Amino acid sequence: MRPTMEDVAARAGVSRALVSLVMRNSPKVSDVRRAAVLRAAEELGYQPHVMARSLASRTSTVLGVMVNDLRNAFFADVVEGLDAAAQAAGFDLVLNTGGRSPAREGNALRSLLSFRPAGVILLSPVVPASAIEAAARQCPVVLVSRTSRASGVDTVNDDGEAGSALAVDHLAGLGHRRIAHLDGGGAAGAAQRRRGFQAAMRRHGLEPIVVRSEHTDTAGEKSVRELLATYSRAELPTGLVAGNDFNAVGAISALEEAGLRVPEDVSVVGYDNTSLAALRHLSLTTVDQPRTEMGRLAFEALVERVRGERTEPVRHLLHPSLVVRATTAGFSATGGAPR
Amino acid sequence: MRPTMEDVAARAGVSRALVSLVMRNSPKVSDVRRAAVLRAAEELGYQPHVMARSLASRTSTVLGVMVNDLRNAFFADVVEGLDAAAQAAGFDLVLNTGGRSPAREGNALRSLLSFRPAGVILLSPVVPASAIEAAARQCPVVLVSRTSRASGVDTVNDDGEAGSALAVDHLAGLGHRRIAHLDGGGAAGAAQRRRGFQAAMRRHGLEPIVVRSEHTDTAGEKSVRELLATYSRAELPTGLVAGNDFNAVGAISALEEAGLRVPEDVSVVGYDNTSLAALRHLSLTTVDQPRTEMGRLAFEALVERVRGERTEPVRHLLHPSLVVRATTAGFSATGGAPR
DNA sequence: TCTATTGATTAGAGCGCTCTAATCTTGTAG
DNA sequence: CTACAAGATTAGAGCGCTCTAATCAATAGA
Numbered sequence: 001m002r003p004t005m006e007d008v009a010a011r012a013g014v015s016r017a018l019v020s021l022v023m024r025n026s027p028k029v030s031d032v033r034r035a036a037v038l039r040a041a042e043e044l045g046y047q048p049h050v051m052a053r054s055l056a057s058r059t060s061t062v063l064g065v066m067v068n069d070l071r072n073a074f075f076a077d078v079v080e081g082l083d084a085a086a087q088a089a090g091f092d093l094v095l096n097t098g099g100r101s102p103a104r105e106g107n108a109l110r111s112l113l114s115f116r117p118a119g120v121i122l123l124s125p126v127v128p129a130s131a132i133e134a135a136a137r138q139c140p141v142v143l144v145s146r147t148s149r150a151s152g153v154d155t156v157n158d159d160g161e162a163g164s165a166l167a168v169d170h171l172a173g174l175g176h177r178r179i180a181h182l183d184g185g186g187a188a189g190a191a192q193r194r195r196g197f198q199a200a201m202r203r204h205g206l207e208p209i210v211v212r213s214e215h216t217d218t219a220g221e222k223s224v225r226e227l228l229a230t231y232s233r234a235e236l237p238t239g240l241v242a243g244n245d246f247n248a249v250g251a252i253s254a255l256e257e258a259g260l261r262v263p264e265d266v267s268v269v270g271y272d273n274t275s276l277a278a279l280r281h282l283s284l285t286t287v288d289q290p291r292t293e294m295g296r297l298a299f300e301a302l303v304e305r306v307r308g309e310r311t312e313p314v315r316h317l318l319h320p321s322l323v324v325r326a327t328t329a330g331f332s333a334t335g336g337a338p339r
Numbered sequence: 340m341r342p343t344m345e346d347v348a349a350r351a352g353v354s355r356a357l358v359s360l361v362m363r364n365s366p367k368v369s370d371v372r373r374a375a376v377l378r379a380a381e382e383l384g385y386q387p388h389v390m391a392r393s394l395a396s397r398t399s400t401v402l403g404v405m406v407n408d409l410r411n412a413f414f415a416d417v418v419e420g421l422d423a424a425a426q427a428a429g430f431d432l433v434l435n436t437g438g439r440s441p442a443r444e445g446n447a448l449r450s451l452l453s454f455r456p457a458g459v460i461l462l463s464p465v466v467p468a469s470a471i472e473a474a475a476r477q478c479p480v481v482l483v484s485r486t487s488r489a490s491g492v493d494t495v496n497d498d499g500e501a502g503s504a505l506a507v508d509h510l511a512g513l514g515h516r517r518i519a520h521l522d523g524g525g526a527a528g529a530a531q532r533r534r535g536f537q538a539a540m541r542r543h544g545l546e547p548i549v550v551r552s553e554h555t556d557t558a559g560e561k562s563v564r565e566l567l568a569t570y571s572r573a574e575l576p577t578g579l580v581a582g583n584d585f586n587a588v589g590a591i592s593a594l595e596e597a598g599l600r601v602p603e604d605v606s607v608v609g610y611d612n613t614s615l616a617a618l619r620h621l622s623l624t625t626v627d628q629p630r631t632e633m634g635r636l637a638f639e640a641l642v643e644r645v646r647g648e649r650t651e652p653v654r655h656l657l658h659p660s661l662v663v664r665a666t667t668a669g670f671s672a673t674g675g676a677p678r
Numbered sequence: 679t680c681t682a683t684t685g686a687t688t689a690g691a692g693c694g695c696t697c698t699a700a701t702c703t704t705g706t707a708g
Numbered sequence: 709c710t711a712c713a714a715g716a717t718t719a720g721a722g723c724g725c726t727c728t729a730a731t732c733a734a735t736a737g738a
Contacts, residue, residue, distance in 0.1 A: 050454055051455065055388075055394055070415045076412075080409050083435065083436045087436075096422065097422045111426070114389045115389055116388055138341065217618050246618070249618055249620055275615075276614075280556055280557055
């Protein structure tokens with residue numbers, strides 16, 4: 001059996017309570033005793049039992065984290081940011097996946113709550129709002145990539161509208177007038193990206209063209225083929241704002257297949273700045289979201305609630321940035337693509 | 340305050356012990372009482388407190404998981420597999436990242452152990468063997484993507500030698516004779532892949548060509564340029580076994596840049612079957628490791644130890660499979676590439 | 679010398695649960 | 709009608725810790 005506080009106390013010749021104080025770095029312990037306790041603990045290889053501690057102190061250092069899909073690099077990055085912040089502050093992560101199914105997410109959430117965590121962070125959950133509000137009655141809840149009106153719930157989102165606007169501003173600034181958006185359909189965040197695209201286009205006095213697509217490369221190919229079938233070569237959009245990076249890659253393939261060059265004939269902007277986009281071969285201009293930062297902010301929002309420093313909900317809306325690479329270039333009406 | 344067992348017991352008019360039995364689905368509870376308890380629990384919104392349960396029962400349903408880098412899709416997949424198996428069996432994951440630094444991993448590991456977990460799973464840890472053995476003295480330990488001789492430690496690895504052999508067999512079967520390997524250098528698993536390549540080449544009576552590289556796309560480009568500078572066009576290897584998918588992408592870019600077609604002039608095989616490889620645009624032939632399966636096996640190895648069903652260490656060596664896509668094609672000495 | 683006062687230490691209850699052993703019900707056989 | 713086994717229920721101790729309140733030691737002030 002692993003040593004307990006009692007064992008350490010016996011070996012150091014003090015009481016259990018004193019050992020407890022030492023373990024928690026209490027200032028009201030004499031140096032002599034502290035040293036003795038520390039030595040005894042060292043010799044026995046003693047380590048405090050977090051669960052017992054949590055039970056006795058009625059506090060928790062556990063943060064429940066539910067990710068609906070870890071394979072998605074976006075969430076993996078957020079979790080990394082979360083973990084870094086949590087570790088630094090002495091919190092531990094209990095992690096679950098929900099598999100994008102409300103039923104499984106419900107189980108996952110219940111499972112997290114049974115730890116009586118200090119708080120819970122849900123990454124892009126698909127459970128109904130009522131389930132989230134129920135959770136918020138038990139402990140602070142932070143939502144990432146999902147909005148909520150509940151007062152016990154903080155949210156951290158990337159500003160998808162701003163991201164699309166960034167892409168449009170970039171293309172418009174390069175002289176493009178006919179710009180199309182490959183819409184992500186029902187995918188998370190797609191609606192915002194579409195709205196941002198439309199608003200930005202109107203701001204530039206341009207007519208927004210929206211093509212129904214999905215967040216996959218094959219959908220990107222398909223959408224571009226539709227575009228090619230719909231428009232004459234002279235009227236074809238010269239700028240494409242894809243729903244995400246995968247979609248952009250598909251779009252580029254279809255363009256090249258049709259004999260169009262990127263970026264000479266058509267400029268393409270992706271979204272997400274995945275490892276894909278950074279490949280030299282592709283060098284995709286894309287919109288980058290501060291993923292690790294989002295994890296950190298989610299943690300901080302939670303901790304503020306835990307410490308009782310804040311009761312008002314906070315709604316973080318993070319600003320994405322544009323990473324300009326090689327798939328976008330200037331366009332002039334004369335047809336040539338200046339370099 | 341959230342309701343406790345005592346509250347449920349009072350409301351149902353029974354003892355706390357009876358509630359405990361019901362919560363654990365004990366068969367020795369009458370149907371009447373069980374129903375009453377369940378109803379009371381439902382009405383109060385009672386949920387068992389896992390930590391208290393764990394403390395009292397001297398058992399744990401917590402599995403500690405240390406990932407050295409979640410951004411790596413490989414580990415994210417393994418964790419998904421792990422989580423699925425754990426959830427199904429009623430276990431919970433406490434997750435940590437070690438950031439590829441022995442010191443930080445040490446802290447992370449200590450933190451996991453302070454939960455007194457049922458077991459610990461380390462994904463590609465870089466801590467010294469002594470630290471792993473020390474952990475194994477406290478609870479069962481399973482290593483993924485790392486070997487160990489310790490008897491309290493189980494391991495789950497992918498057979499990197501077999502993977503490279505698969506790639507070589509495929510190319511040799513297509514008629515290729517001059518095949519080069521772009522070596523991953525010090526990256527995890529690179530040494531095995533290299534050994535497997537060399538052994539397989541010799542088995543086919545071919546001379547192994549190994550080019551020093553890294554697991555990045557830029558390194559892949561660089562290595563191919565070296566290859567092009569070293570060999571005359573007639574003597575250039577016609578088959579390339581890249582260190583991983585990123586490396587393969589770089590290699591392909593450099594080949595195309597040099598006016599060589601893939602797969603008509605040179606066939607390329609990647610490794611890892613990342614989302615990259617599946618892109619239609621690329622359609623990379625690559626070696627797939629059963630990542631989710633590895634997570635599941637790691638979980639099962641742990642559970643067997645926890646249940647005391649096994650004390651002998653187990654060493655899983657998983658067989659990768661080849662995913663043939665469009666970057667490999669037949670080669671005949673006459674120069675043409677039959678299709 | 680005696681009492682405050684301050685700081686260091688400890689006793690003991692209790693966190694929410696499980697588990698063993700004891701107690702209470704029945705049903706059934708003698 | 710009694711005895712007893714089998715099943716259902718409960719009392720109570722204890723898991724490893726924290727926390728409050730009490731105790732103890734040592735110094736200072738009167």
